Amino acid sequence: MLFRQLFDAQTSTYTYLIADESTKEAVLVDPVIEQVDRDYKLIKELGLNLYYCIETHIHADHITATYKLRKLTGCLGVVPAKAKVNCADIRIEEGDNLGVGGVNIEVISTPGHTSCHMAYLVGEDRVLTGDALFIRGCGRTDFQNGDAGTLYDSVTQKLFTLPDETLVYPAHDYRGNTVSTIGEEKQFNSRFARRTREEFIELMNNLDLPNPKKMMEAVPANEMCGKVAA
């Protein structure tokens, strides 16, 4: 399996390129519109065929590259089933498998950051946690039908039940970390470790964060699969 973590510095977003190296079938998870040229060039250099652009959720901080990559490569756009998006090619639910070639990508429903957020288990030992679980943190829960209690349940009852050695690859990191493990996050993620559901809700409901800079532009664009005026 080819597994590449790619970073967008402007929004601190991680995109993941995953491929079966023998069949050359590939997927991108959470591609960023400003990075289309970089990602498309890499896909071509590696001789890959892009099958899917997969979203963990409808992003509020950046616009997806799906629309542009679909035009360039003919790939299919994949979004969570309940997402408010009417242009997707495939709508996925818990337990679906988006595998390409010999690589399994299993869908894990992890709502809370948004109401339809999905995580993805890649093979047996890596999980793409999107904005549900960051390295020593988690996504906010104060817009897009986010709900702190729901996020607590998703993380503690779904993600934290994966084997401790599972590698955690988040959709963002703001401190320069690239990877962690489920075991580490259970022990050292101060949002969840030794904190009750009620304490987590209290914490999250009082973060008082400003809205993401691009939110008013990004959410409507992502509801159209990343289609923007040329």
Add this chain to the structure above:
Amino acid sequence: MLFRQLFDAQTSTYTYLIADESTKEAVLVDPVIEQVDRDYKLIKELGLNLYYCIETHIHADHITATYKLRKLTGCLGVVPAKAKVNCADIRIEEGDNLGVGGVNIEVISTPGHTSCHMAYLVGEDRVLTGDALFIRGCGRTDFQNGDAGTLYDSVTQKLFTLPDETLVYPAHDYRGNTVSTIGEEKQFNSRFARRTREEFIELMNNLDLPNPKKMMEAVPANEMCGKVAA
């Protein structure tokens, strides 16, 4: 083996934390002074004992965290043998092995970016290329006794003779890439691919880059292992 890539966004520097997970012996390669708190916290959380802080070269863009980490952890500072540094604990040469526990870290002399630059082969399948080889690029050769022809030889005769599937982990990336392979760089790194030694020298000697912002501060501080006024 534990292998963690850590990023300093201000200077686009990658630091690597490598450890034997059973013996808990660890090394940091190219730690950045501004990230001491992050890196020290991670080392403590993971229950690791830091044995070495290892430099690929004397950096001109950032100050090493070695001095601070040596005081915090008692680790040893490791620099290339010919580096103009008189405070290092260990001075290494081509072919030395800096392994910790069951993890081999083999020293490969790769001058050119600076006159005493070293790359490190970690285990059998990862190479830390420092500023000798970037993903689709390479370090500049216009100061600190850099020499374009020497860098061409280091990359094409040393690094490019590693197996194609060897993973390339550079000391910097400015475009959001995290990893590549020797095979990819041989084929797609436009600084070297299908370019003669003479063409490379011509290219490098005409880059006309501004000096790194922190150069006047970083080089003298790194010659003192990262000791700075409090």
